[in-house]
Amino acid sequence: MSPPSLQERFAPHSRCFGCGPANAQGLRLASHVQGDLVTASWQPDDRHQAFPGMLNGGIIGTLLDCHGNWSAAWHLMQAGGLDRPPCTVTAEYAVKLLRPTPLDQPLELTARIVAASTDRATVEAELVSAGKVRATCRGLFVAVRPGHPAYHQW
């Protein structure tokens, strides 16, 4: 048994398509803190293909976006001495697809914070499958304030 993911700890009822534990039709990404990194493993499914045998690039972006967002939220929680993560949203993310990602292999995500202030963090992440980096992502994630539609929606 692995320990609960960040999503299971802090947003168990979320139905986010990418990472909501309560969305049975979603990707259910589960992110874990490992020192200064946030990591995740995920098994693609045939429905997520771009073409036979290879993973869709939009699904890759979805995984990296959610994983980056949780990495930012965790960082802001730790840096701010909070007892739970702030509600962060994605301002932007950029994905580079370096080579095809196989559907029949588990993939590993790793994210790290590369810049941050009190309410936002820039995260760089990569996707490794079958021993090779397949994709990278850089995203900016921002904690929203009361009044934003996402505030306290987790």
Added chain:
Amino acid sequence: MSPPSLQERFAPHSRCFGCGPANAQGLRLASHVQGDLVTASWQPDDRHQAFPGMLNGGIIGTLLDCHGNWSAAWHLMQAGGLDRPPCTVTAEYAVKLLRPTPLDQPLELTARIVAASTDRATVEAELVSAGKVRATCRGLFVAVRPGHPAYHQW
């Protein structure tokens, strides 16, 4: 009855998660040529949420990625005088999420070519919902050669 989409015309058996007509569990984006633009309409579903009422940013990226890729493929087909589009793949895409996108409204995508050579095109696209631009995307799409895993996979 609308005319067949680019996907229906040229890749009716595709099971791409974002735009494959034959993937019943995918998004089934349908892109149409309108002069120099490529457009699409799409209705979000509750399973695609980020949080209640709002669309997930990864789904937004998936739509803009597939739509951009088909826009590039169509452009390269026309520019090259080909009888069908080349197999193009995404090299990179960057998404800016300007404001939340409602789940209960149809959304409209528009894409245009901003740079191209014989085997690649850069596409800028935007997503409008309820009268406001919600997201923009810039992507680079490349026609693959024989031997690439994506070649003739549509």
